[in-house]
Amino acid sequence: MSRTDYFDDPRAPKAQRIVPAVTAFVVSAQGELLLERRSDNGRWGMPGGVLEIGEDLSGAVVREVREETGIDVEVTGLVGTYSDPGHVIEFSDGEVRQEFSLCFRARPVGGELSASTESFEVRWVSREELESLDIAPTTRLRLGHGFLNEVAPHIG
Amino acid sequence: MSRTDYFDDPRAPKAQRIVPAVTAFVVSAQGELLLERRSDNGRWGMPGGVLEIGEDLSGAVVREVREETGIDVEVTGLVGTYSDPGHVIEFSDGEVRQEFSLCFRARPVGGELSASTESFEVRWVSREELESLDIAPTTRLRLGHGFLNEVAPHIG
Numbered sequence: 198m199s200r201t202d203y204f205d206d207p208r209a210p211k212a213q214r215i216v217p218a219v220t221a222f223v224v225s226a227q228g229e230l231l232l233e234r235r236s237d238n239g240r241w242g243m244p245g246g247v248l249e250i251g252e253d254l255s256g257a258v259v260r261e262v263r264e265e266t267g268i269d270v271e272v273t274g275l276v277g278t279y280s281d282p283g284h285v286i287e288f289s290d291g292e293v294r295q296e297f298s299l300c301f302r303a304r305p306v307g308g309e310l311s312a313s314t315e316s317f318e319v320r321w322v323s324r325e326e327l328e329s330l331d332i333a334p335t336t337r338l339r340l341g342h343g344f345l346n347e348v349a350p351h352i353g
Numbered sequence: 354m355s356r357t358d359y360f361d362d363p364r365a366p367k368a369q370r371i372v373p374a375v376t377a378f379v380v381s382a383q384g385e386l387l388l389e390r391r392s393d394n395g396r397w398g399m400p401g402g403v404l405e406i407g408e409d410l411s412g413a414v415v416r417e418v419r420e421e422t423g424i425d426v427e428v429t430g431l432v433g434t435y436s437d438p439g440h441v442i443e444f445s446d447g448e449v450r451q452e453f454s455l456c457f458r459a460r461p462v463g464g465e466l467s468a469s470t471e472s473f474e475v476r477w478v479s480r481e482e483l484e485s486l487d488i489a490p491t492t493r494l495r496l497g498h499g500f501l502n503e504v505a506p507h508i509g
Contacts, residue, residue: 215406248453254434282406
């Protein structure tokens with residue numbers, strides 16, 4: 198399924214739903230970031246997806262990262278909350294959502310790199326390489342927050 | 354509308370939806386906490402409610418606190434995320450939700466105390482008084498996290 202992102206755009210369709218989603222800022226002990234080239238928009242981004250009934254936020258992060266990259270992670274904190282009503286996402290099946298995403302900090306604890314149908318490629322990217330990759334501005338915003346100091350609210 | 358909360362209860366109805374909600378941990382310069390006795394369950398709790406389409410999380414906090422208590426606040430941080438799938442909430446209209454709530458730290462910047470139809474009473478409560486009030490365990494959990502050190506992830 199493909200998606201189109203609108204930002205403060207008067208031509209954006211009206212949002213029908215707010216669906217909680219998570220992304221994962223996964224950093225290795227060597228300081229490399231786990232990124233995937235997403236099949237829904239072709240750009241490099243963090244693994245993530247929608248919270249499902251029956252799981253908590255940490256569980257959704259662990260499941261999505263595992264599904265999309267093959268890597269097992271442990272959630273260690275929160276990077277930030279992202280709920281700009283001016284960011285509207287239209288999916289090819291007609292659903293239109295207002296952005297609602299929580300970005301979590303996580304560290305790898307096992308697994309092997311492996312792309313899924315949701316990504317063309319997954320790999321560990323050095324911080325120096327980030328500048329040269331095609332990365333959406335919303336992802337760059339989260340990466341910037343992720344590289345700020347660690348914070349530790351309750352995650353549950 | 355009344356609500357029934359279930360915790361890891363095999364008799365709980367099956368959750369149909371996850372609906373993002375916010376609560377506000379509002380502390381005055383004197384260290385008193387803004388609480389209301391909620392009309393949906395009769396217990397003391399923090400102001401809060403559901404995120405609406407067209408607003409961001411901070412906007413929802415400001416609106417809900419204003420509507421339920423008369424106080425204007427500014428959001429200053431996040432206390433924590435609460436998404437236990439074992440906590441199921443059944444509303445009297447038949448809707449059943451899985452818990453999904455973000456608790457934000459905020460400070461008063463204006464307004465006058467005033468109860469709404471959603472609360473029997475609102476007031477500033479000293480930390481010493483908290484023990485003697487009828488407060489749900491889920492609220493006590495958040496209050497405990499709120500009294501821990503300030504954290505500052507990105508809120509947006």
